[in-house]
Amino acid sequence: xxxxxxxxxxxxxxxxxxxxxxxxxxxxxxxxxxxxxxxxxxxxxxxxxxxxxxxxxxxxxxxxxxxxxxxxxxxxxxxxxxxxxxxxxxxxxxxxxxxxxxxxxxxxxxxxxxxxxxxxxxxxxxxxxxxxxxxxxxxxx
Amino acid sequence: xxxxxxxxxxxxxxxxxxxxxxxxxxxxxxxxxxxxxxxxxxxxxxxxxxxxxxxxxxxxxxxxxxxxxxxxxxxxxxxxxxxxxxxxxxxxxxxxxxxxxxxxxxxxxxxxxxxxxxxxxxxxxxxxxxxxxxxx
Numbered sequence: 006x007x008x009x010x011x012x013x014x015x016x017x018x019x020x021x022x023x024x025x026x027x028x029x030x031x032x033x034x035x036x037x038x039x040x041x042x043x044x045x046x047x048x049x050x051x052x053x054x055x056x057x058x059x060x061x062x063x064x065x066x067x068x069x070x071x072x073x074x075x076x077x078x079x080x081x082x083x084x085x086x087x088x089x090x091x092x093x094x095x096x097x098x099x100x101x102x103x104x105x106x107x108x109x110x111x112x113x114x115x116x117x118x119x120x121x122x123x124x125x126x127x128x129x130x131x132x133x134x135x136x137x138x139x140x141x142x143x144x145x146x
Numbered sequence: 147x148x149x150x151x152x153x154x155x156x157x158x159x160x161x162x163x164x165x166x167x168x169x170x171x172x173x174x175x176x177x178x179x180x181x182x183x184x185x186x187x188x189x190x191x192x193x194x195x196x197x198x199x200x201x202x203x204x205x206x207x208x209x210x211x212x213x214x215x216x217x218x219x220x221x222x223x224x225x226x227x228x229x230x231x232x233x234x235x236x237x238x239x240x241x242x243x244x245x246x247x248x249x250x251x252x253x254x255x256x257x258x259x260x261x262x263x264x265x266x267x268x269x270x271x272x273x274x275x276x277x278x279x280x281x282x
Binding site: 007008 | 274
């Protein structure tokens with residue numbers, strides 16, 4: 006088994022804010038990310054798949070097909086949006102990098118078209134210094 | 147505990163399966179199937195796993211690791227055309243997956259005994275595409 010990772014990019018804005026907390030609490034929890042008008046990032050999404058190397062083609066994943074799938078399911082949804090308003094599952098929960106990673110995992114898993122390779126890992130880089138890693142433990146069936 | 151070392155090499159290759167049509171090759175490997183080949187600055191990351199020696203405080207002598215990586219990988223592959231100059235890629239398609247596997251095969255015997263075991267080989271073909279192999 007090998008793991009193959011491809012990085013994808015999307016640019017989006019978000020705001021971290023909990024409606025049921027006071028302004029002071031929001032400010033304390035989220036700092037600059039609580040700015041009322043939101044702010045943006047160039048996100049880097051790493052998608053890692055795991056599978057055997059096909060003996061004939063020498064690859065574990067058709068990168069063109071993976072790219073097409075990730076663009077359709079994720080990039081088209083997130084790129085150049087205000088995540089809090091434009092990405093449905095993140096209207097109700099704060100658009101932290103953690104929650105973004107969970108939403109991406111659920112969407113990829115739900116539509117995953119292959120038995121091999123399986124989705125193994127997701128990495129969401131919000132900035133160079135702020136990175137979320139998510140191991141996908143529920144095997145695709 | 148894990149310890150990693152990085153090395154770079156620049157090489158050219160062609161990803162092409164002679165059993166497939168030109169169109170099928172194009173669809174599977176994209177521009178990688180260009181019959182004239184193309185090149186990358188590969189970045190190799192080798193990770194060893196072990197406990198530090200109580201006397202030296204080291205898992206493995208990093209100078210020795212560097213020497214093994216140079217001798218087994220960088221020297222034979224740097225500034226080469228993998229398909230034409232680096233066996234087994236005259237017969238095996240040098241996809242990132244297969245190059246990673248071959249690097250593991252070349253390195254593993256050097257860590258077959260002793261404190262440090264070969265844990266993983268990561269090979270970046272570009273900044274945005276890389277392969278990890280953990281053996282087995």
